[in-house]
Amino acid sequence: MSGKTMKVVPVIMAGGAGTRLWPLSREEKPKQFHDLSGEGTLLEQTIKRLLPLDPESCVIVTARRYEEASYRELARIGMEGTVLSEPRPRNTAAAVLYAASYLTKVYADCVMIVLPADHHIRKPDEFAGVLRLAVAEALKDNLATIGIKPLYPETGYGYIKAPPGEGDAFPVEGFVEKPDLPTAERYLEEGGYYWNSGIYAWKTSVILERFARHLPRHSDAFKPLFALDRDQIASSEGGPWEIKRAVFDAVESISIDYGIMEKTDGRMVVPGDFGWGDLGSWNSIDDILPADADGNRSPSGKKAVFVGAKNCSAFSEDKRIAVVGLSNVVVVQSGNDILVMEKDASQRVREVVEIVRALDSGAQS
C-alpha cells in the first residue's frame, strides 16, 4: 500500500436547512451560505481550512436547490470541485455513500475527509495537523474520527469513548448519545471521552465495504450509480437524476454514526483541540463574534450599540442593533425578521420557525 500517492478529497456535507439559526438561516439560504463572522461564508471557510492538505479536488454534497450556490462558492475560492445534489435528504449515511460512490468512479480509491459545512474552528493550523493524523489513520485502512477534547460538560453533543493510549490516535470503545449533566460531568472527570465532531477520514474502499456489511440496503440501492460515468453521477439532468431519485427513495434515513460507526470495527479517534465550535444554534454564535469588555458581541464590520448591556450578542444583515440594559440576549436581524432571544432559549427557535411558517402560508392563501 502506497499512502503517499493516494489522493485526499474533502467531502463537505452542506445540505442542511439550519433552521435553528433562523432568521439568518432559512431554507432559501441556509447558514452555510452566510458570512456570519465577516470572514467569509461558513462553506467558504470550511473549504479554505482544508487547503493546507493540498486536496486533489473537493466534493460538496447538498440539496439540489443549493447546487448553484455551492458551485458559486467553489468558483469564488477558485477551487476545483464537484457538487453532488441529493434528490431528497436521507441523512448522513446516504450522503457519505453518494460521495464514496462518485469518488470511486473518479479515483478508484482515495481518502475522503467527511466534514460538516457549519463548524467554526479558531485554530486552523492545529486543525490541519489533526486532519493529517486522521488521513494517516485512514491510510492504515482505519475509520478515523476526530474527537474534540471536551472543555466543559456539554449535554448537547454526543461523546466518543476512547481511553487514551500510545500515539496520536486511540481505538474507539463506543459512541454515546447526548448525556445528561451528571453523566457529562463524569465523562469530563474520568477522561477518555471526546465530543463527537462528525468529522471523519477513511478510504472510499473501506467505507464501501462497511456499507455492504452494515447497511446492505444502502449498498444495493447505490449500485446503479456505478453503471454511470463520473459526469453522469454528478449531473442533475435527465436520466441520471431519475436514477438518483430512485436510489434515495430506496434507502432509509439514517446517520453514518448510527448506521455504521456505532457498530463497526477499525474505528480510531484522533483527539483534537483546535477551538472547535458547532454553529448549530444561536447560543453558539458567541464562538465566532469578538467580545468587548462587557462580553457583548457583534461582527467586526457591523458594530452594534450596547448601553448597560452584558454578554449580549447582536448579528444583523442590514439594520443597526442597539441593546440597552439587558444580559444574555441574542438579537438577530435577517431579511424581514428580527429574533430577540434569551441565549439559553435557543432550542426554542424551532417553535418560532413553525409559527412563522404558518403565518406566511396563511398570508399567501
Next chain:
Amino acid sequence: MSGKTMKVVPVIMAGGAGTRLWPLSREEKPKQFHDLSGEGTLLEQTIKRLLPLDPESCVIVTARRYEEASYRELARIGMEGTVLSEPRPRNTAAAVLYAASYLTKVYADCVMIVLPADHHIRKPDEFAGVLRLAVAEALKDNLATIGIKPLYPETGYGYIKAPPGEGDAFPVEGFVEKPDLPTAERYLEEGGYYWNSGIYAWKTSVILERFARHLPRHSDAFKPLFALDRDQIASSEGGPWEIKRAVFDAVESISIDYGIMEKTDGRMVVPGDFGWGDLGSWNSIDDILPADADGNRSPSGKKAVFVGAKNCSAFSEDKRIAVVGLSNVVVVQSGNDILVMEKDASQRVREVVEIVRALDSGAQS
C-alpha cells in the same frame, strides 16, 4: 359675559423631537406623526379626541420643519386649522403666547385648550367631559388645569396640590416637581394631589394678562406680532417670519408652569380619570398596545411572535419581531434601527441616540 357665544379653540403643542422614543421617533419624523397603536398618528388622535367639543378651529404649534406634516394631518382629518411654526424652540411659555397672540388677532377673545400631541387617552368620552368642565372654569376667567387622579406613586410626573372641595374643580394650592418615591407615596396616601397633565384651558385675554404680569419680557417681545394681520402671523414667508424669529430670539426658554402657573392666582384644577398616559418613553408603550394572556404586547395589525416570553412589547415599522424566552423587554424597529431594551432602562435611550448620532456623523465625514 356670555360664555355660550365664546369660541373654543384647541392649541396642540406638537414641536417636540421625542428622541426618547427613538428609533421610531426621530428629529426627521417625531412621535406625534407616527401611528403607534394602529389607530392613527398621535397628532391625529389628539385632534379627533377634541371633536366632541365642536371646536371652532384648531391651532398646532410646532417647529418649522414639521409645518407641512402638521397641515397634512389636518387635511387628512378634514379639520380646519392653522399651523403656527416656531422659528426656534423656546419651551411652552413662548408656544402658548404665540398661539394666544394669533387667536387674539382672529377672535379678539376665545377659550384656548392647550394640550400636548403625545398623550394617550383610553376613555375619550370621559376626557371630553373633563375638558368641558375645564372650559367652564376658563369662562369664569380662571386658569384651568387638568389633574390626573394618581393611580400609583409615579416619580416621573410633576404633581398639582389641590385639596378637594365642593364641585368639579378645586383651587390649586401649588405645583410640585417630580417627587422621590416616599414623597409620591405620601401624596397618594394623603390625597389631594394630582398628576400634572400639561393640559390647560383659559381665555386668551386672561393668559395674555398673566404674561404681562409674570413674564413681561415675553409679553413685550410678542407685541410686534399684534401689528401683523392673522395670515401674516401664521405665515412662514418673508417679513413676518423675520419678525417671529426676532421675537423668539428675545425670550427666555421657560415652561408655562414655571413661568406662570406656579406663580399666579385664579388657578383651578379639574380632576380627571380618563385612562391618561404620557407616551414619553418606551416603558409607556404598554399603555397603548393590547396585551395577550402572558402580558406580551404588539400592535393589533402587526402581531409579533412570542415564545416563552412574558410582559414583552414589540413594535415594528416593517419587520416581523419574534421574542423568545425573555421578560420585560421592549423591541422596536424603525427605519434602519432596532432597539432592544429592558423596559426599566428606557431613560437610557438618550445615550443610544447620542452614540448613534456620533456614528452617523462619523460615517458622513
